[in-house]
Amino acid sequence: MFAAERKRIIKKYLLENSKAEVVKISDILDVSEVTVRRDFEKLEHEGFLIRTHGGAILHDPHEKTYYAEQDMEADENNQEIVETAAALVKDEDIIMLTGGHINQLLARKLSERQGLTILTNDLVAALNASAGGMNRVICLGGEIEQDNFSVSGSITLRNMQKYHVNRVFVEVDGISENLDLSVSSQQKSELIESAVQSSDHVTLLCNYELIGKRAFLSLGPITMMNSVITNPQLADEYKIAIYNKNVILYTSINAFEGNV
Amino acid sequence: MFAAERKRIIKKYLLENSKAEVVKISDILDVSEVTVRRDFEKLEHEGFLIRTHGGAILHDPHEKTYYAEQDMEADENNQEIVETAAALVKDEDIIMLTGGHINQLLARKLSERQGLTILTNDLVAALNASAGGMNRVICLGGEIEQDNFSVSGSITLRNMQKYHVNRVFVEVDGISENLDLSVSSQQKSELIESAVQSSDHVTLLCNYELIGKRAFLSLGPITMMNSVITNPQLADEYKIAIYNKNVILYTSINAFEGNV
DNA sequence: TTCTTTTTCTTTCAGCAGCAAACATTTCCC
DNA sequence: GGGAAATGTTTGCTGCTGAAAGAAAAAGAA
Numbered sequence: 001m002f003a004a005e006r007k008r009i010i011k012k013y014l015l016e017n018s019k020a021e022v023v024k025i026s027d028i029l030d031v032s033e034v035t036v037r038r039d040f041e042k043l044e045h046e047g048f049l050i051r052t053h054g055g056a057i058l059h060d061p062h063e064k065t066y067y068a069e070q071d072m073e074a075d076e077n078n079q080e081i082v083e084t085a086a087a088l089v090k091d092e093d094i095i096m097l098t099g100g101h102i103n104q105l106l107a108r109k110l111s112e113r114q115g116l117t118i119l120t121n122d123l124v125a126a127l128n129a130s131a132g133g134m135n136r137v138i139c140l141g142g143e144i145e146q147d148n149f150s151v152s153g154s155i156t157l158r159n160m161q162k163y164h165v166n167r168v169f170v171e172v173d174g175i176s177e178n179l180d181l182s183v184s185s186q187q188k189s190e191l192i193e194s195a196v197q198s199s200d201h202v203t204l205l206c207n208y209e210l211i212g213k214r215a216f217l218s219l220g221p222i223t224m225m226n227s228v229i230t231n232p233q234l235a236d237e238y239k240i241a242i243y244n245k246n247v248i249l250y251t252s253i254n255a256f257e258g259n260v
Numbered sequence: 261m262f263a264a265e266r267k268r269i270i271k272k273y274l275l276e277n278s279k280a281e282v283v284k285i286s287d288i289l290d291v292s293e294v295t296v297r298r299d300f301e302k303l304e305h306e307g308f309l310i311r312t313h314g315g316a317i318l319h320d321p322h323e324k325t326y327y328a329e330q331d332m333e334a335d336e337n338n339q340e341i342v343e344t345a346a347a348l349v350k351d352e353d354i355i356m357l358t359g360g361h362i363n364q365l366l367a368r369k370l371s372e373r374q375g376l377t378i379l380t381n382d383l384v385a386a387l388n389a390s391a392g393g394m395n396r397v398i399c400l401g402g403e404i405e406q407d408n409f410s411v412s413g414s415i416t417l418r419n420m421q422k423y424h425v426n427r428v429f430v431e432v433d434g435i436s437e438n439l440d441l442s443v444s445s446q447q448k449s450e451l452i453e454s455a456v457q458s459s460d461h462v463t464l465l466c467n468y469e470l471i472g473k474r475a476f477l478s479l480g481p482i483t484m485m486n487s488v489i490t491n492p493q494l495a496d497e498y499k500i501a502i503y504n505k506n507v508i509l510y511t512s513i514n515a516f517e518g519n520v
Numbered sequence: 521t522t523c524t525t526t527t528t529c530t531t532t533c534a535g536c537a538g539c540a541a542a543c544a545t546t547t548c549c550c
Numbered sequence: 551g552g553g554a555a556a557t558g559t560t561t562g563c564t565g566c567t568g569a570a571a572g573a574a575a576a577a578g579a580a
Binding site: 521522523524525526527528529530531532533534535536537538539540541542543544545546547548549550 | 551552553555556557559560561562563564565566568569570571572573574577578579580
């Protein structure tokens with residue numbers, strides 16, 4: 001029997017029973033248990049099933065996991081960026097945080113400080129920032145985007161226009177190889193544009209792994225940023241490219257700076 | 261049965277019941293209690309639940325961060341009020357929730373519904389309401405009050421004035437013995453006044469233990485409400501007094517109604 | 521309150537089943 | 551036939567589970 005045939009049978013079995021025991025499948029297919037395990041391994045890799053002691057169960061993509069298998073490494077990289085960003089914030093600064101995971105972490109970090117004014121459209125960031133009780137936190141109003149806990153839309157933009165800030169920390173959803181920024185929705189794009197206009201200095205927060213990925217909506221070239229904070233792992237070619245575009249680059253620990 | 265299967269069943273059970281007892285799960289899964297505890301331990305590690313003495317409760321990633329431990333009895337009373345309030349909300353309603361703990365619980369309850377438009381100045385309520393992804397949730401903007409996760413101030417009021425809603429659920433900080441309402445801050449008072457003006461129907465959510473307490477700032481008589489939802493334990497004298505003031509009274513299970 | 525009882529939890533141990541790794545064998549294809 | 555890929559076998563090890571005993575927490579009694 002061919003491997004592909006076994007796979008097909010296993011899939012069929014799983015779809016019917018939603019679970020499969022190694023012993024049972026080994027019996028049905030008349031192959032050794034090792035082979036079944038190896039098949040399971042491949043199918044797990046394909047995302048079809050989840051292996052478990054004794055067998056496997058059907059993979060349910062909609063299953064609620066919360067932050068079960070959070071990527072610890074990405075998290076550490078983000079934390080690195082947060083530390084650098086926080087160091088750039090001066091006491092009594094008025095800053096804006098656009099929505100995103102790194103900004104949520106930054107907000108939490110800044111909640112330890114005092115005397116800051118923090119403006120944001122991300123509800124989680126707003127709550128994080130207000131935790132310490134020593135800063136002034138302003139949350140923009142508007143309709144909540146379903147997947148990312150931030151508000152957006154015309155109300156948000158109108159709210160935003162009333163403010164002027166010293167510095168805005170921006171997160172995007174993709175950065176192409178020639179350093180063009182992109183985001184996943186029209187609303188996000190509009191908000192970032194508005195925030196950029198309302199700020200003296202614009203800083204991009206970006207995990208180095210984001211580079212090379214493209215999101216749905218093009219936002220503009222990286223030169224719309226005054227500075228970028230990313231991880232040291234960023235490939236040298238990008239470091240040089242950013243430097244040549246006169247954007248300040250902070251790679252977490254050691255800064256590799258161009259002109260302002 | 262595989263460990264992964266048990267995990268999945270426990271997850272499902274928790275999502276449906278919000279809490280799970282060791283004994284009960286041990287019974288359902290037909291495994292020893294030790295095994296259930298070990299499963300709980302793993303799921304706790306994954307951030308899915310929080311273990312308690314005797315069982316576990318669902319870990320709500322947002323709620324948990326912003327709440328201290330709650331008084332269980334008060335919580336049950338509040339839940340009673342929430343059930344009644346939720347029953348009053350019709351599909352496609354446009355409702356406003358002012359800040360407060362009961363409204364945060366109500367928001368979570370309503371997140372199971374769909375087609376609602378929910379307006380609120382409480383960030384936790386906003387996040388709770390948007391959890392299901394099937395409702396339109398609008399969060400008012402403004403400055404965050406340090407102690408209660410809601411926004412207020414002139415921006416909030418200006419935001420609020422743009423909207424008109426079918427029903428507003430109001431929470432206050434105190435109700436005197438002659439049924440005058442009071443709150444703890446000027447901002448809160450202004451927001452409630454504004455919300456009352458923007459709504460067809462005003463409902464007060466109030467734990468029966470609140471009566472007799474007075475907060476800093478007087479808001480007005482209970483007649484500014486169209487209806488009140490509280491617990492059955494409310495003393496009869498108050499029930500009669502509310503009835504005589506022509507305010508509809510819902511005492512959770514059985515409604516004791518006056519005229520509109 | 522303080523003490524006692526009961527329930528629940530943690531830890532340890534033992535038995536078993538399942539597993540990975542290395543190596544052996546078979547099959548397939550050139 | 552020779553090499554590569556797939557499959558099978560053996561071995562020692564790990565992980566899962568439940569029982570039991572002691573620790574801790576909650577509930578009840580004085």
